[in-house]
Every structure is written in C-alpha cells, then in structure tokens.
Amino acid sequence: MKRVFNFSAGPSMLPLAVLERAASEMTDANGSGQSVMEMSHRSKDFKPIIENAEALTRELMGVPDDYAVLFLQGGASLQFSMVPINLAGTEPGSSPRKATYVDTGIWAKKAAEEAAKYAQVTVAASSKDKSYTYIPAAPAPGPGDAYYHITLNNTIVGTKWPSLPDTGAVPLVADISSCILSEPLDVSRFGLLYAGAQKNLGPAGVTVVIVRKDLIGKAPGWTPAMLDYEIQAKDGSMYNTPPCYGIYIIGLVLEWLKAQGGVTAMAQRNREKAALLYDYLDASDFYTAPVEKNSRSLMNVPFVQGNPDLEKQFVAEAAAEGLVNLAGHRLVGGMRASIYNAMPREGVEALIAFMDKFAKAHRS
Amino acid sequence: MKRVFNFSAGPSMLPLAVLERAASEMTDANGSGQSVMEMSHRSKDFKPIIENAEALTRELMGVPDDYAVLFLQGGASLQFSMVPINLAGTEPGSSPRKATYVDTGIWAKKAAEEAAKYAQVTVAASSKDKSYTYIPAAPAPGPGDAYYHITLNNTIVGTKWPSLPDTGAVPLVADISSCILSEPLDVSRFGLLYAGAQKNLGPAGVTVVIVRKDLIGKAPGWTPAMLDYEIQAKDGSMYNTPPCYGIYIIGLVLEWLKAQGGVTAMAQRNREKAALLYDYLDASDFYTAPVEKNSRSLMNVPFVQGNPDLEKQFVAEAAAEGLVNLAGHRLVGGMRASIYNAMPREGVEALIAFMDKFAKAHRS
Ligand SMILES: Cc1ncc(COP(=O)(O)O)c(C=O)c1O
Ligand SMILES: Cc1ncc(COP(=O)(O)O)c(C=O)c1O
Ligand SMILES: [Mg+2]
Ligand SMILES: [Mg+2]
Ligand SMILES: [Mg+2]
Ligand SMILES: [Mg+2]
Numbered sequence: 001m002k003r004v005f006n007f008s009a010g011p012s013m014l015p016l017a018v019l020e021r022a023a024s025e026m027t028d029a030n031g032s033g034q035s036v037m038e039m040s041h042r043s044k045d046f047k048p049i050i051e052n053a054e055a056l057t058r059e060l061m062g063v064p065d066d067y068a069v070l071f072l073q074g075g076a077s078l079q080f081s082m083v084p085i086n087l088a089g090t091e092p093g094s095s096p097r098k099a100t101y102v103d104t105g106i107w108a109k110k111a112a113e114e115a116a117k118y119a120q121v122t123v124a125a126s127s128k129d130k131s132y133t134y135i136p137a138a139p140a141p142g143p144g145d146a147y148y149h150i151t152l153n154n155t156i157v158g159t160k161w162p163s164l165p166d167t168g169a170v171p172l173v174a175d176i177s178s179c180i181l182s183e184p185l186d187v188s189r190f191g192l193l194y195a196g197a198q199k200n201l202g203p204a205g206v207t208v209v210i211v212r213k214d215l216i217g218k219a220p221g222w223t224p225a226m227l228d229y230e231i232q233a234k235d236g237s238m239y240n241t242p243p244c245y246g247i248y249i250i251g252l253v254l255e256w257l258k259a260q261g262g263v264t265a266m267a268q269r270n271r272e273k274a275a276l277l278y279d280y281l282d283a284s285d286f287y288t289a290p291v292e293k294n295s296r297s298l299m300n301v302p303f304v305q306g307n308p309d310l311e312k313q314f315v316a317e318a319a320a321e322g323l324v325n326l327a328g329h330r331l332v333g334g335m336r337a338s339i340y341n342a343m344p345r346e347g348v349e350a351l352i353a354f355m356d357k358f359a360k361a362h363r364s
Numbered sequence: 365m366k367r368v369f370n371f372s373a374g375p376s377m378l379p380l381a382v383l384e385r386a387a388s389e390m391t392d393a394n395g396s397g398q399s400v401m402e403m404s405h406r407s408k409d410f411k412p413i414i415e416n417a418e419a420l421t422r423e424l425m426g427v428p429d430d431y432a433v434l435f436l437q438g439g440a441s442l443q444f445s446m447v448p449i450n451l452a453g454t455e456p457g458s459s460p461r462k463a464t465y466v467d468t469g470i471w472a473k474k475a476a477e478e479a480a481k482y483a484q485v486t487v488a489a490s491s492k493d494k495s496y497t498y499i500p501a502a503p504a505p506g507p508g509d510a511y512y513h514i515t516l517n518n519t520i521v522g523t524k525w526p527s528l529p530d531t532g533a534v535p536l537v538a539d540i541s542s543c544i545l546s547e548p549l550d551v552s553r554f555g556l557l558y559a560g561a562q563k564n565l566g567p568a569g570v571t572v573v574i575v576r577k578d579l580i581g582k583a584p585g586w587t588p589a590m591l592d593y594e595i596q597a598k599d600g601s602m603y604n605t606p607p608c609y610g611i612y613i614i615g616l617v618l619e620w621l622k623a624q625g626g627v628t629a630m631a632q633r634n635r636e637k638a639a640l641l642y643d644y645l646d647a648s649d650f651y652t653a654p655v656e657k658n659s660r661s662l663m664n665v666p667f668v669q670g671n672p673d674l675e676k677q678f679v680a681e682a683a684a685e686g687l688v689n690l691a692g693h694r695l696v697g698g699m700r701a702s703i704y705n706a707m708p709r710e711g712v713e714a715l716i717a718f719m720d721k722f723a724k725a726h727r728s
C-alpha cells in the first residue's frame with residue numbers, strides 16, 4: 001500500500017525521511033556493526049546518540065542551562081504522578097502541600113485526580129460547562145501552592161492556551177504532549193514541562209521532561225527510585241537502561257526539524273495548515289468546528305457534522321482514500337484531524353478535498 | 365562495517381532476520397501504509413501486533429490462563445518498586461508486611477533495598493562472602509511473607525539458580541531479565557516473573573511482567589496509577605500509550621524463536637554455546653571462570669586473566685576484531701561474554717579462537 005495521511009492523535013505520522021534513515025541504519029548504525037536497538041546504553045556507540053537528542057532539544061526549544069532535560073519512560077501519564085510526588089510530595093504524617101490545576105479537558109482532569117493522591121489539589125477553573133470548548137480565564141495561584149498545572153494543548157477537545165497564566169513565584173507546570181515543538185515556547189516561564197514523544201517527537205515509550213534544576217531533589221523518601229527526578233537527572237537519564245531506540249528516533253526527528261528551519265519555520269507551516277482547515281470549516285454549512293476561535297489548537301482540529309451515522313461513514317470513506325484515523329476521541333465523538341509537525345500541507349489539502357466531495361454528496 | 369558479535373550484557377544482539385524484517389516494514393507495515401511507530405495504539409492496525417506478542421509469550425513460555433501477561437515501561441528497575449508496592453504495600457498507619465529476598469548480586473541487592481521502602485524486608489541469605497560466585501542454599505520463607513524474591517540469573521556475576529527454592533504457599537517472585545526464554549521454565553511455580561526486554565526479547569523500553577491473577581488488585585490507594593498491576597491488567601497494557609514499537613519487535617523475536625524450534629531447541633543451543641566457553645576456560649591456564657560450577661549462568665560468562673592491563677588490552681583487541689563489549693561490569697572488572705539467544709554459535713567460536721590467539725601471544 002502507498003503511505004497514508006495519518007490524522008491520529010498519537011502515535012501519529014513521522015517524517016518519511018526519518019523512517020527511511022532509520023531503516024537504512026537498522027542493521028548497522030554509524031558504522032558500529034550494530035542496530036541502535038542492540039547497542040549497550042553504556043557504550044561509546046550510544047553515548048553520542050543520547051547526547052545529540054539532548055543537545056538538539058536544548059537548541060531547538062531554547063532550554064536555559066538551569067534546566068535539566070530528561071528522557072524517561074511511562075508516558076505523560078506517569079508524569080501525572082511524578083509531578084506531584086516530586087514537587088509536592090511529603091513524608092507520612094506531615095501535612096500535605098497544595099497545588100492548583102486548571103481543568104481544560106480529560107487529560108487535565110486525569111492529571112488533577114492523580115495529583116490528589118499526593119497533594120491538596122484545587123481545581124481553580126474549568127471549562128467543563130461548555131464541553132471544554134474554550135480555555136477559561138486563568139485564576140491566580142493559591143497561597144502556598146507548590147506548583148500550578150496546565151495542559152497547554154488539549155488533544156481531545158482541540159484547545160490551546162492562547163497565552164500563559166501569570167503564576168508569579170509559583171512554578172508553572174505544563175503538559176505539552178500534543179504541542180511540543182509546534183510553536184516557539186519560552187521555557188523560562190515554566191518550572192517544568194513534560195511531553196510523551198508519540199505526537200511531535202518520535203515513537204511512544206519516551207517522555208521528555210524539562211525541569212528547572214532548583215525544583216529537583218525534593219521527593220520524599222518513599223518515592224520509587226525510577227520516579228525521582230533527582231535520581232534520573234544525576235545519571236543523565238541512565239539510572240537504568242533508557243528507551244534507547246526511541247531516543248535515537250527523537251534525535252533523527254529533531255535533525256529533520258532543524259533542517260526544516262527549526263521551530264519558527266515549523267510554526268509558520270503549522271499556522272498555515274491549521275488556517276486552511278479552520279477557514280474551510282467556518283465557511284462550510286455542512287461541518288462545524290466547535291472550539292471558540294481564540295482557544296483553537298494548531299495540532300488537533302475537531303469537527304462535527306451532526307449525524308452520527310454520516311460521521312461514521314465519513315471516517316470509513318476517508319480511510320478508504322488513505323486519510324486514516326479521523327474519528328474523534330471515543331469520549332467526544334465526531335471527527336478530529338490531528339495535524340502534527342510531520343503532517344505535510346498536502347495531507348491537509350487532501351483532507352479538505354475529501355471533505356468537500358463528501359459534503360457535496362451528502363448535502364440534502 | 366560488517367556486523368559485529370556483540371557480547372554486551374544488554375541491550376545486546378538481536379537476530380539479524382528480525383532486524384531485516386523491521387527495516388523492510390519501516391515505512392509500511394502489514395500493508396497499513398504506516399510504520400508501526402506511527403500506528404495509533406487504539407487502531408485496528410496495532411491490535412494484532414500486541415495480541416501476537418502476548419499470544420507468543422504465552423505459547424513459548426507455557427503461561428497458564430490464570431496469569432496476566434503485561435508489557436510495561438520502566439525496565440526491571442521499576443519492577444523493583446512495583447513488586448513490593450503491589451504485593452506488600454500498605455496504607456499509611458497500618459503495619460508493614462514482610463518479604464524475603466535472597467542476595468545473589470548487585471541487582472538482587474538493589475531490588476531488596478528498593479523493597480525496604482515499602483515492606484519489612486529480610487535478606488535471608490547472601491553469597492556476598494565469596495563475591496557472589498555461587499547461589500546460596502535457599503532459606504525457608506519467613507512467617508507471614510507476602511512474597512519471596514530471587515534473581516534467577518545474575519547478569520553481572522554470571523550465576524543462575526540451579527533449582528528453584530520451595531516457598532510453599534508464599535508466592536515466588538523472580539527477576540528473569542537475563543534468562544527469559546533461554547531455557548524452559550515452569551511458570552506455575554511462580555507468583556510473578558519480570559524481565560526487561562533488552563537481553564533476550566527486544567529493545568530496551570519494554571518490561572514483560574507475568575503475574576498470577578489472584579495477586580493483582582491489592583495495591584494501596586497511594587499507588588501511582590501507572591504502577592498498579594490492576595490498572596495495567598484491566599486495560600491489556602493499554603491504560604496509556606504502550607511502547608508500541610518495542611512490543612512489535614518482541615513479537616518478531618518470538619516468531620523467530622518459534623521458528624528456531626522454541627525454547628527447548630534454544631536451550632539446547634544455549635547449553636552447547638556455554639559449554640564451549642566454560643570448557644575452554646576450565647582447561648586454560650591463562651583464563652579463569654570464577655563462578656562455582658553448579659551455579660553457572662548459560663547467558664553471562666565472566667572470566668578473568670588476572671592482570672588488569674592485559675585484560676584492558678584483551679577487550680580492546682577483541683573489539684578491533686569485531687568481538688565487542690567484552691569488558692566485565694565496572695563493579696567487578698575482568699571480562700564477561702554475554703551469549704544470549706541471538707548470539708550464534710559462530711560468535712562463541714570466534715571468541716574462543718581470539719582468546720586462544722591472545723593467550724598464546726601473552727603467555728609468558
Ligand atoms: C495532552 C495529553 N496528555 C497526556 C496524554 C497521555 O499520554 P501517555 O499515553 O503518554 O501517557 C495524552 C495522550 O494522548 C495527551 O494528549
Ligand atoms: C538481572 C537484572 N535485573 C535488573 C536489571 C535492570 O534492568 P533495567 O535497566 O531494565 O531496569 C538488569 C540490567 O542489566 C539485570 O540484568
Ligand atoms: Mg483533553
Ligand atoms: Mg461550519
Ligand atoms: Mg548480578
Ligand atoms: Mg582456567
């Protein structure tokens with residue numbers, strides 16, 4: 001079969017050039033006589049690979065020197081636990097610390113629920129009243145907050161914070177799983193950033209954590225060693241065997257991103273792709289984009305037609321034409337086109353052409 | 365460069381046929397028009413891949429139906445925490461539960477130290493008195509033990525339990541990271557087995573956990589969701605995005621293993637490979653195999669020459685001839701040849717030929 005345009009929310013498309021390079025190096029990477037999958041993580045063969053991934057992350061994201069860059073396992077979901085344990089966790093018997101969360105969707109809610117195991121969580125604002133179709137005004141942090149958590153881009157509902165909340169001296173923590181490297185981001189505004197790799201960075205199985213060094217080293221004694229940022233940072237993400245192959249692919253994706261012109265150029269392309277789609281949706285009387293304009297995501301574009309049977313048919317017919325994974329999340333229904341960095345403009349154009357054809361065939 | 369023989373303790377060699385197949389499917393797996401790295405884990409494309417990996421694990425290891433097979437993240441090191449939390453963890457305020465550990469080397473010790481955060485650990489026997497060069501007699505479990513933990517194959521020191529301890533009704537838990545699928549193993553003797561994939565199974569980043577179902581569901585309320593076997597088992601290792609590509613490679617490795625004749629045939633080959641090396645070492649007056657004969661590992665064969673400068677030279681000259689990663693673990697020194705399932709007999713023969721040449725050149 002020829003390559004499809006994959007609109008999955010993640011894992012999702014990777015640049016074809018990256019996949020072709022990975023294939024070509026599969027049995028012998030960098031003249032080592034080994035696959036990267038076979039390399040000892042302590043070997044001279046692997047060392048430049050993880051160093052390259054970290055250096056490119058720092059360069060492309062503009063990570064200041066007083067931040068650690070970690071490549072961990074467990075996905076963003078494990079960060080839902082690691083963030084509160086490390087930043088607000090306490091020893092048994094001592095009173096819990098506080099944290100503020102903003103509820104902008106299912107992932108934000110899950111993060112807050114997990115944090116409530118370890119900290120006194122205040123959900124200070126929510127957009128649940130309108131099915132999460134907007135980003136609420138940012139409340140001030142609570143007194144004594146250990147941190148303030150937001151989900152910068154909400155993958156399921158397709159919203160993005162239009163600007164960052166001002167949290168003063170309280171460290172701002174953001175889940176950037178579905179928007180990392182899609183636009184410039186001022187890392188110095190954050191205490192901690194985390195992202196599962198499987199949308200804009202590489203394969204599932206690696207999580208990138210960028211954390212200000214003064215926030216490291218406060219985990220309580222009962223913290224599982226693997227969940228302690230201090231232990232992970234001290235050994236350069238090599239306390240144990242890291243997910244080496246995923247880290248290698250991240251390096252290749254970042255090299256590709258750099259060759260495309262870096263994050264600024266990528267943001268320009270992403271804005272153009274998203275505008276094509278939103279403009280089409282807003283002009284259409286057949287499809288609707290439910291998210292409020294100033295809260296719209298560049299990466300995840302949900303839309304509805306309104307008739308569930310027709311929506312199902314849309315998803316199936318699109319797949320038959322090589323436009324796959326267009327169903328909305330099972331909890332919200334409708335359709336969703338995730339258009340990450342690796343989705344070429346032609347993919348968006350092909351989608352719009354299909355949408356138009358489908359609308360003409362089914363407009364009553 | 366031509367392919368090397370990689371004697372690393374892990375990550376280590378994978379079957380060339382597996383790598384070639386992975387390369388050939390890199391941009392289009394199973395006619396999906398996608399790489400396995402790009403597949404949504406909830407898609408019809410990925411479902412048969414994870415099902416195949418689980419079915420082959422069950423078939424080749426003879427896993428009974430009352431055991432769950434999980435593909436997790438975090439390596440064996442995260443199991444050092446998950447085992448005590450899930451099997452012996454308690455709510456704050458209630459008295460800790462007990463567990464017995466046997467100290468047969470660095471990994472066994474690390475597992476016990478981590479468990480001591482969550483349970484009252486008794487290290488009931490140790491072979492530290494002789495630098496871990498033997499497996500001690502198995503002590504009986506303590507009264508009220510929640511479980512009894514052993515490291516079945518000790519990667520660093522090259523020992524293997526010659527027979528399983530009888531723990532009566534106390535669940536036996538084993539770290540089988542460096543011996544999984546190397547020999548037949550009666551899974552029904554165990555309450556829980558775990559292994560990082562990066563030795564006999566696939567790339568780093570996936571951990572296989574095989575757990576008797578009645579042991580699941582006892583984790584205390586403060587357990588991080590990702591570390592709860594119940595949550596992971598309920599969703600078939602898909603509570604969150606699993607390490608999809610690693611699971612796919614495990615499936616390919618297991619298909620290869622089945623085509624080789626399964627575990628029985630592999631064990632026969634492994635015994636022959638190990639015998640070649642141990643026989644040579646025992647006959648040599650230049651090299652010594654320090655491990656007691658009845659405790660020797662089939663997978664990890666440490667040996668010493670005695671002169672650290674000469675040992676360094678050995679490792680460097682061997683590497684130059686394509687026999688790589690022969691240095692012993694940094695904590696024990698000397699040399700170590702890890703000869704996992706994917707190491708062909710020719711690799712062992714080439715190593716012995718090199719050893720012999722080196723011995724002749726340096727025998728004074
Ligand atoms: C914003 C966001 N956070 C968290 C997650 C969960 O990620 P993981 O599967 O890596 O745990 C997702 C997954 O899609 C997500 O989109
Ligand atoms: C027996 C054993 N247990 C545990 C580990 C640690 O494994 P991981 O790096 O997957 O955490 C190793 C690593 O070599 C090992 O050999
Ligand atoms: Mg959401
Ligand atoms: Mg419209
Ligand atoms: Mg050991
Ligand atoms: Mg000898």
